[in-house]
Amino acid sequence: MGTEPAGPRGGPSPHLAVVGAGPAGLAAALAAAERGVRVTVVDSAEAPGGQFYRQPAAALGARRPQALHHQWRTWRRLRDGVERHLPAGNITLLPEHHVWCVERRPDAPREQRPCPPRERRPSDTPGGFTVHALLGPAQEEAVEVRADAVVLATGGYEKVLPFPGWTLPGVVTAGGAQAMLKGGLVVSGRTAVVAGTGPLLLPVATGLAAAGVRVAALVESADPKALVRHAGPLVGRADKLAEGAGYAVTLLRRRVRTLVRHTVVEAHGTDRLEAVTVAALDAEGRVRPGSERRFACDTLAVGHGMVPHTDLAESLGCRVDADGMSVAVDDEQRTDVPGVWAAGEATGIGGAALSLAEGHVAGRSAAARLRGREPDPREWAAAAASRTRLREFFAALDTVYVPPAHWAEQVTDGTVVCRCEEVTAGAVREAVGELGAGDVRTVKLLTRAGMGWCQGRMCGPAVAGLAGCAETVARRPFARPVPLGVLARAGETGEPGGAPVVSEEPGGPPVE
Amino acid sequence: MVGAACALYAARAGLDVTVVDRGPVAGGTTGAGEGNLLVSDKEPGPELELALLSNRLWTELASEPGLGTAFEYDPKGGLVVASAPEGLAALEKFAAGQRTAGVVAETVTAGQLHYLEPKLAPGLAGGVYYPQDAQVMPTLAAAHLLRASAARLLTGRTVTGVSRSPDGAVRGVRTDRGEIDAPAVVNAAGTWGGEVAALAGVHLPVLPRRGFVLVTEPLPPLVRHKVYAADYVADVASDSAALQTSPVVEGTAAGPVLIGASRERVGFDRSFSLPVVRALAAGATRLFPFLEGVRAMRTYVGFRPYLPDHLPAIGPDPRVPGLFHACGHEGAGIGLATGTGQLIAQVLGGRAPELDLTPFRPDRFAVHEEAAG
Ligand SMILES: Cc1cc2nc3c(=O)[nH]c(=O)nc-3n(C[C@H](O)[C@H](O)[C@H](O)COP(=O)(O)OP(=O)(O)OC[C@H]3O[C@@H](n4cnc5c(N)ncnc54)[C@H](O)[C@@H]3O)c2cc1C
Numbered sequence: 001m002g003t004e005p006a007g008p009r010g011g012p013s014p015h016l017a018v019v020g021a022g023p024a025g026l027a028a029a030l031a032a033a034e035r036g037v038r039v040t041v042v043d044s045a046e047a048p049g050g051q052f053y054r055q056p057a058a059a060l061g062a063r064r065p066q067a068l069h070h071q072w073r074t075w076r077r078l079r080d081g082v083e084r085h086l087p088a089g090n091i092t093l094l095p096e097h098h099v100w101c102v103e104r105r106p107d108a109p110r111e112q113r114p115c116p117p118r119e120r121r122p123s124d125t126p127g128g129f130t131v132h133a134l135l136g137p138a139q140e141e142a143v144e145v146r147a148d149a150v151v152l153a154t155g156g157y158e159k160v161l162p163f164p165g166w167t168l169p170g171v172v173t174a175g176g177a178q179a180m181l182k183g184g185l186v187v188s189g190r191t192a193v194v195a196g197t198g199p200l201l202l203p204v205a206t207g208l209a210a211a212g213v214r215v216a217a218l219v220e221s222a223d224p225k226a227l228v229r230h231a232g233p234l235v236g237r238a239d240k241l242a243e244g245a246g247y248a249v250t251l252l253r254r255r256v257r258t259l260v261r262h263t264v265v266e267a268h269g270t271d272r273l274e275a276v277t278v279a280a281l282d283a284e285g286r287v288r289p290g291s292e293r294r295f296a297c298d299t300l301a302v303g304h305g306m307v308p309h310t311d312l313a314e315s316l317g318c319r320v321d322a323d324g325m326s327v328a329v330d331d332e333q334r335t336d337v338p339g340v341w342a343a344g345e346a347t348g349i350g351g352a353a354l355s356l357a358e359g360h361v362a363g364r365s366a367a368a369r370l371r372g373r374e375p376d377p378r379e380w381a382a383a384a385a386s387r388t389r390l391r392e393f394f395a396a397l398d399t400v401y402v403p404p405a406h407w408a409e410q411v412t413d414g415t416v417v418c419r420c421e422e423v424t425a426g427a428v429r430e431a432v433g434e435l436g437a438g439d440v441r442t443v444k445l446l447t448r449a450g451m452g453w454c455q456g457r458m459c460g461p462a463v464a465g466l467a468g469c470a471e472t473v474a475r476r477p478f479a480r481p482v483p484l485g486v487l488a489r490a491g492e493t494g495e496p497g498g499a500p501v502v503s504e505e506p507g508g509p510p511v512e
Numbered sequence: 513m514v515g516a517a518c519a520l521y522a523a524r525a526g527l528d529v530t531v532v533d534r535g536p537v538a539g540g541t542t543g544a545g546e547g548n549l550l551v552s553d554k555e556p557g558p559e560l561e562l563a564l565l566s567n568r569l570w571t572e573l574a575s576e577p578g579l580g581t582a583f584e585y586d587p588k589g590g591l592v593v594a595s596a597p598e599g600l601a602a603l604e605k606f607a608a609g610q611r612t613a614g615v616v617a618e619t620v621t622a623g624q625l626h627y628l629e630p631k632l633a634p635g636l637a638g639g640v641y642y643p644q645d646a647q648v649m650p651t652l653a654a655a656h657l658l659r660a661s662a663a664r665l666l667t668g669r670t671v672t673g674v675s676r677s678p679d680g681a682v683r684g685v686r687t688d689r690g691e692i693d694a695p696a697v698v699n700a701a702g703t704w705g706g707e708v709a710a711l712a713g714v715h716l717p718v719l720p721r722r723g724f725v726l727v728t729e730p731l732p733p734l735v736r737h738k739v740y741a742a743d744y745v746a747d748v749a750s751d752s753a754a755l756q757t758s759p760v761v762e763g764t765a766a767g768p769v770l771i772g773a774s775r776e777r778v779g780f781d782r783s784f785s786l787p788v789v790r791a792l793a794a795g796a797t798r799l800f801p802f803l804e805g806v807r808a809m810r811t812y813v814g815f816r817p818y819l820p821d822h823l824p825a826i827g828p829d830p831r832v833p834g835l836f837h838a839c840g841h842e843g844a845g846i847g848l849a850t851g852t853g854q855l856i857a858q859v860l861g862g863r864a865p866e867l868d869l870t871p872f873r874p875d876r877f878a879v880h881e882e883a884a885g
Contacts, residue, residue, distance in 0.1 A: 103786045132786075140805070315784040435655035438536030438667050445543050445651035448766060453729075455810060477784040477811050481729060484771075485804030488794035490786060 013038045014370035016363075017131045017147035019099050019312060022050020023078070023352045024344025024359035025153030030081045031363025032151075033090045037370050040092045040145050041082075042099055042131055048079070050155060050355075074356070096136035097143055100480040102150055102312045103130045103491070104337065129339065132490055134480060142486040149339045149370055151362050152318075152327065153355070154309040154479075156345035160196075161304050161407055162425070162462050164266045164415050170273025174204045174303030181207040188212025192299035193276050195219035195264045198401040199351075204301055205256050215256045216295045219278050221263045221285075221404045265292065265410050267300055276300055285405030304403045306349040307461070311479040316340055320473045324348050331384070332375065333362035341366050349398070354390035357383040408465045417466060418459040420452020428466045443467050453481070513542040513846050514838050515700030516654040517853030520661040522698075525857040529663035530692055532685065534670035537658060538651040540702045541845065544814025546725055546772045547650040548738055548760065549847040552590040552642035555606065556613040558871035559823055563844070564614055565867060566851030567644055573850065574648075579660065583653035584765040590645030591620070591628055591737040593636050593799070600637040603742045607640045616643050631734050631802050645738055647762065650846045666692075671701075674712035674835065682712070682834030696860055698836045703817035705825070705839030714831045715879050718840045720780055720815035723773040724788050726796070729807045730767025738762040739799060759795035761803075768809065771796040773843070775816075782813055818842040819877070826852050826872035827859055836860065837874040 016032050018025045021043035029039045041048070085091035105128060131145040158175040165171070172180075174196060180186050181204070191214045194205040205218045261281045268275045280291035308326040318335035319328040326349075327342040329335055335342050343362040344355035360383045368375035377384065411417070413426030431437040431446040440456075440463055443449060449463050450456025455476050456463070464471040515531060523529045533539065549567050554560040571587070574580030594600035607617040618641040625632055625639055658665060666687075673686035674697060684693040701708040702718075709716035740760040759771050774788045789811050797803045817840050819825060824845075825837040838856050841848050851867070858865045 101786060106787070317783050431655075434659065436537035436658060436665050436667055437655075439539065442536040442538060442543060442651065445538060446655055451727075451766075451768075451809075453809075475784075475812075477789070478808060481807035481809050483805055483807050484726075484728065484793045484797050487726075487790055487808055488797050488804075490790050 014149070015040065015128075015147045016149050016151065016366055016370060017042060017102075017129065017145050018151045018153060019043075019102065019131060020050065020153035020155055020344065020346075021045065021048035021093065021095070022153060022155050022344060022355060023075075024155070024346075024355035024362070025050070025151065026078050026082055027356045027359030028151045028153060028341070028343055028363035028366070029091050029359075030078065030085070031360045032367040032370075033082075033085045033363075035364065035367035035371070037367045038090060038092075039085075040094060040131075040147065042094045042097045042133055042145060044096065044098045044136060046095055048082070048093060048095065049075070078356070094133070094143070094145070097133035098136050098139050098480050099131055099133045099312065100478050100482045101132045101490075102152070102316055102340075103132060104316055104339070105130055105491075130491065132482075134482065134486065139480065140483055140486070142489070144491070149341070149366050151333075151359075151366060152313050152335075152340065152342040152346055153344045153359060153362075154312060154346045155355075156306040156308045156349050157457060159304045159307045159461050160302060160458065161403055161465065162411055162415055162417050162459075163264055163407075164410070164412050165269065165273075165276075166267055166302070167416050167419060168267050168269045168273045169271070170269065170298055171267055171300045171302065174198075174200050174301045175306075177204050177299075177301035178207060181211060186211040186213060190214070190299050191216050191297045192301060193217050193219060193264070193278070193295050193297045194301045195276070195278070196303040196305075197221045197403055198303060198305040199397060200303055200306070201301075204303075208299075208301070209256060213299070216297050217278065218256050218258045219262045219264055220258065220260045221281060221407075222401045223261050224400065225260075226400045263287065263404050263407070263410075264300070264302065268294075273298055273300055281404050285407075287406075287410060304461075305401060306345060307457075308346050308348060310346060310473065311476040313340070313342055313346065314473060314475060315477040315479075318342070322470075322473055325471065325473055331361075331377065332365035333358055334365065348391070348394070350390055350394040354387060354394065357387040357390065361387065408468075411462075411466060417462050418447075418449035418452065418456075420454055420458075421448040421450075423447045423449040423459075425466050428463055432467045432469075437467065439469050440464050440467065440472055443469075513538070513650055513654045513657075513849045514702065514841060514852055515698070516657040516661070517849035518698050518700055518838050518856045519663040519853075520657045521850075521853040521857035522860055523661040523663050525861045527857070527860060529661060530666060530694065531658060531661075531663050532666045532669050532671055532687060532692065534668065536667050537665070538654040540704070541814045541816060542650045542654050542702075544725075544812055545650060545723065545816070545843075545846065546760070546762075546770055547584075547648040547653065547846050548590075548762070549646040549648065550590060550642075550738070550844065551610070551615050551644045552592055552617070552640070553740075554610075554844075556609050558867070559844070559848075560610070560613055560615070561867055562824075562826075562848050562851045562855075564644075565854070566848050567646060569850035569854055570646060570648065570847075573657070576660075579656060582656045584649040585646065586648075586765060587643075587646040588762075589737050590642040591625075591639055591739045592642070592742055593625065593632065593639035593739065594742045595636050597637050599742045600639075603640055617641070618643070629736060629739055631800050632739070633799055633801050639742075641737075647738065647764075648846065649765070653846065653849075671708060671711065674708075674832075676712075676832070680833060682832060696834050696836060698838055698856055698860075700838045702839055702841075702845065703815045705817060705837065708839075709829075709837065709874075712829075712832050712835050714829055714835070714875070715877065716819075716825055716837065716840070716874055717877050718817045718819060718825075719777070721818045721842065722776045722778050722781065722813060722815055723843070724785065724792065724811055724813050725770055725772040726789055726792050726808050726811050728769040728771070728803070729809050731763070731769060731806065732767075733763050734802065735761055735763040735769055735800065741795070741799065759792050759799065761796050761799055769803070769806070771803075775843070780815060784811070784813075816842045817845065821876075823871055824848065824852065825874035825876075826855055827865070827869040827874065829874045831875055 018041045133143045135141040266277045280288045313327040341362040343358035411425045437443045574585035620639045669687045675683040699708045706718035743758040819840040824840040829835040855865045
């Protein structure tokens with residue numbers, strides 16, 4: 001079992017645990033540490049930075065990471081700020097810690113929001129939160145971090161919808177391609193098609209091109225011209241708002257053929273990807289017959305946007321909006337569970353700049369409340385203003401970048417939808433059509449779709465789409481698979497007397 | 513599950529059957545529990561008789577073409593173990609009573625345990641083997657029984673009222689999407705059976721008893737039977753509201769090991785409870801030490817429908833002609849579904865039920881008992 005800094009009850013300052021070391025998590029950590037709160041940042045990656053500021057591994061000799069990191073300076077400032085707090089222990093970074101559950105200990109403060117004016121600091125009250133993590137990469141050893149409050153900055157993950165051939169080697173997710181780029185792992189000399197929908201496709205295509213990959217086509221199912229209608233004047237500033245869109249567009253014009261209102265209908269190949277068929281979409285979002293075209297390629301990067309990571313929040317009991325599948329927060333980034341804040345893409349997909357703003361607000365709010373003070377929102381007016389602007393912009397993006405309405409029609413019965421359990425589209429359709437399933441949960445129980453290692457993170461949207469039912473907020477009490485031995489002893493690490501007490505029937509011990 | 517079994521046996525008895533559910537198939541407790549068909553945990557009495565009848569019927573259904581594999585029927589047998597000699601003596605006594613009621617129960621010595629279950633923890637005192645215990649996958653079972661019944665299936669429809677004729681007899685049900693006429697209505701609403709009974713103006717105090725189940729990563733078959741500690745029987749029969757977590761450990765056709773289930777009376781609280789699943793994990797790893805390194809993938813929660821005397825309500829309601837109840841099976845509604853369906857079909861058809869329904873009478877609870885229960 002791991003060790004951790006001494007608990008807050010003996011120490012002078014309250015303790016905040018931040019889950020996630022991306023822009024949101026680090027901004028929150030920095031803002032809180034600068035206001036006298038001791039912060040522990042827990043993240044599964046080897047180094048802080050999250051998806052966006054992914055660290056190019058030094059060993060791979062990435063010489064000019066700036067070329068990929070448009071906001072490199074912002075990142076430097078943030079990282080240097082965090083590093084300044086490390087020696088004194090105001091911020092502790094715990095990389096390679098895979099959080100499987102955040103527990104609100106039964107003795108945690110129960111008061112309801114809005115926070116009543118009170119003299120006591122929450123750190124003076126018994127209880128609080130335990131962040132349960134597994135030490136990577138083996139993820140067998142348990143570490144527990146106890147804190148008076150938590151900021152969930154767990155980001156998002158990619159959404160990928162299936163199509164015939166999507167499981168062939170050579171088909172990767174857009175985010176996966178981007179991670180490979182940032183990690184310096186892309187092999188030049190290959191031919192790629194980038195497809196799907198969303199603002200992420202641009203930087204992926206340009207990044208691939210810059211790394212010496214021939215990008216045969218960028219296939220976007222939405223029509224970005226519609227963005228002008230939805231976002232109006234915001235679009236002119238898109239390059240400042242989104243991830244280097246301006247720079248991306250220039251590069252694109254030079255090198256990449258862009259097909260809008262098009263979609264990939266099939267990936268071909270026997271052992272690995274050899275080509276893709278692309279077709280135009282009509283106004284309803286159906287494939288236009290006869291418009292199919294084939295592109296030879298050995299790589300297909302596909303993505304259909306991002307989905308917020310809500311597992312930890314959901315099992316803590318935080319409200320998750322069924323609409324955006326995102327953690328619901330107030331103006332201070334507080335969830336509806338006292339002591340739990342959320343920031344960044346967990347609360348809605350919106351990129352690094354928005355995550356920074358949200359993280360900053362969360363960190364300041366948490367710091368003030370942990371120190372027993374009612375925060376003054378005027379202190380973070382600038383961050384709040386950019387938060388408003390960015391949310392508007394991304395809301396507009398969201399209405400435009402949606403997968404084609406009838407994407408499911410292109411998925412043949414034989415296409416595997418759930419890769420973990422090898423469930424086909426045909427099996428999902430049978431569960432709905434013949435066995436009376438009417439929701440994702442019943443489809444899952446009848447077909448096992450979503451029961452494998454990824455617990456439906458990959459196939460959830462696809463299964464809902466094929467079944468023709470609404471996506472629901474998934475309940476995943478374990479954000480990671482956890483060894484039963486670790487689970488059986490959860491709560492035993494850390495401060496003495498902190499373990500929750502299970503009430504048992506007086507006469508009968510629960511187990512022999 | 514219970515509704516599906518009623519539909520199947522009623523349709524086979526020649527009745528015209530419509531199944532109405534506000535959710536999808538198995539969207540209630542059936543999709544949130546396990547599929548143990550147990551005789552081993554029941555003491556002699558009406559519930560055990562129903563279990564023996566039900567297990568016989570499950571075996572028959574499973575032998576129909578395609579059906580057994582469709583719902584993953586596995587007559588794997590159950591093994592109840594005791595860690596200490598006192599526990600074993602109590603278990604032996606319990607088994608002796610069951611034998612007189614027709615249960616096959618074979619004593620297993622400490623030395624023989626590892627032939628039956630090689631991965632069991634060392635040092636256990638002994639156990640009893642129950643070859644009649646079996647297992648199905650509940651959601652698949654409900655879906656395939658319904659399909660086999662060829663009954664009309666109306667999902668996504670909530671029953672909002674029970675229509676009665678001037679003489680008080682049932683005429684059908686009102687739903688949020690129109691009326692359905694029927695001279696007989698079966699209330700198989702599980703944990704919500706009390707609400708449906710109330711729609712017909714009668715009192716039936718069904719309450720929820722929460723249970724968590726832990727699911728591991730898929731494994732090769734390492735746990736052969738359903739294995740549980742002798743305390744489980746006491747937990748099942750317990751009246752206590754407090755948490756009880758003696759685990760039942762079992763492999764499944766799909767590979768994952770299921771570890772179930774806790775019992776708590778906390779209303780319909782769905783929130784995740786780490787202390788509860790921790791206790792399940794602790795119990796399971798004590799029985800099977802190799803599980804220490806096996807990963808839990810997920811956990812889910814369900815609400816068993818229970819009545820104050822822990823027996824289901826099965827049969828006609830004398831207070832409302834044409835209303836029948838088939839609910840309140842607590843932690844055994846999968847196992848007891850077939851027998852319940854058969855009995856309901858018999859009384860619906862005006863025949864004598866093959867088991868005495870007196871202990872299951874739906875009007876056995878006086879109104880004041882609800883406050884006490
Ligand atoms: C953790 C756990 C483990 C379990 N393990 C086992 C086991 O191993 N073996 C076993 O035999 N049993 C087990 N059980 C118990 C078993 O799951 C239940 O007894 C059984 O599922 C009850 O079935 P049912 O058909 O009565 O109820 P349900 O499956 O809940 O069905 C009732 C249906 O009624 C519908 N309904 C309710 N109100 C209305 C309305 N107004 N209009 C329309 N529809 C309505 C609901 O939507 C629901 O689908 C377990 C339970 C739990 C929680």
